Amino acid sequence: MTMKALFVYGTLLRHEEHHEAYMKESRLLAKSAWVNGKVYDTNHGYPACVPAETGTVYGELYEVTDDTLNKIDVLEGGYDKQEINVMTDQGQMTAVTYTVPKQKASTLKEIESGCWKAYKMWQQKPSSFYYFAYGSCMDDARFKLAEVDHHFKQIIGGGVLNGFTTRFTLVRPDGSRADMVEDGGETEGVLYKVPFDAIHYLYKREGVYEGTYRPAFVDVNIGDQIYEDCxxxxxxxxxxxxxxxxxxxxxxxxxxxxxxxxxxxxxxxSHMDSLMKP
Incomplete structure (x- = not known):
């Protein structure tokens, strides 16, 4: 049985519409994966990716069988299947993905974040969502300073995230800020349930529009319960x-x-103690 790598960025993502039917037997290679290109809303409930030198499309990387890929070929009828370079925290690899030519997307709305899940959240504006904090947002001092602490009162508790490790990769003149790197490890953080309005503060605080941090969605374990797409x-x-x-x-x-x-x-x-001071 031959295996191939597949990059998915829309309805085949975990917890999205077609994942269970098509991807449940496939092995996750990278939860955090991205390609060069732009992604657009087709207005039919799924996105379309256009490979390009500029822009980034975020998704997941899987190992799939030929049989799975054949089934997805039918689902993705009308898309072009091509090999593309996919970046992950562990390096670059080649994978298959489904794209459309630039001219087909000329009338479509670009998803500027490059992330289908984030785009859907902003479109749907759910009354509340789960937010996983692993750095300074585990403490409420700056929430109070910004007078948004009322958004962060509902604390679900300390949660575990598999596959990622807390690292300090954002370098500033006075020292670093926290990050999570997908390296097969395990980390912990604080899970909040927050109203949708909190997203405005979070995007601003994390420098999303300046390209400092990007939104991502993870499954968090607390005891026997899994909180999906936090x-x-x-x-x-x-x-x-x-x-x-x-x-x-x-x-x-x-x-x-x-x-x-x-x-x-x-x-x-111990890890913070081990790091060189700026």
């Missing part, structure tokens, strides 16, 4: 890790001490 934010331009500044480290430790496991608290303190 919004979080990942660093776009990752640098070599350096130590965070004292004020930022303090916010992480305050939140961790309240909600996260003792094992993780020791691990994150």
């Amino acid at each position: 919004l979080t934010f990942l660093v776009l331009q990752k640098s070599e890790e350096i130590a965070p500044p004292a004020h930022y480290r303090s916010e992480i430790e305050k939140g961790a001490d309240l909600y996260l496991s003792e094992v993780f608290r020791k691990k994150i303190r």
Whole structure:
């Protein structure tokens, strides 16, 4: 049985409309994957990707069988199947994906975030959503300072995210800020249930429009329960890790001490101690 890598960015994503029927037997290679190009809303409930030198389309990378790919060929009738370079936190690889030529997308609305799930959230404006914080947002000090703490009162608890490790890859003059890197590890953070209005503050705080962090969606475990498609934010331009500044480290430790496991608290303190100061 031959296996191929497949990059998906729309209805084949985990928890999206066609994932269960077509992808449930396929092995996830990367939850955080991206390609060069632009993505558009077809107005039919699914997106279309146009390969391009500029722009980024975010999705997931899977290992699929020829049989699965043949079934997806039928689903994606009208799209072009092509090999494309896919980037992940572990490096670049070649995968198959489904695209349309530029002229076919000329009348369609571009999804500027490059992320179908984020676009859908902004379109649908759910009354509330889950937000997974793993850095300074585990503490409420800056929520209070910005007078938005009323949005973050409903704390579900400390949660576990599989496949990712907390790292400090966003370098600033005074030190680093937190990130999560998909390296097969495990990390912890605080899960909030927040009203939709909180998204405006979160996008601003995380510098989404300036290209600092990007929205991403992850499944978080708390006890025996899995919370699906929780919004979080990942660093776009990752640098070599350096130590965070004292004020930022303090916010992480305050939140961790309240909600996260003792094992993780020791691990994150030890990791921050090991990093070179700027």
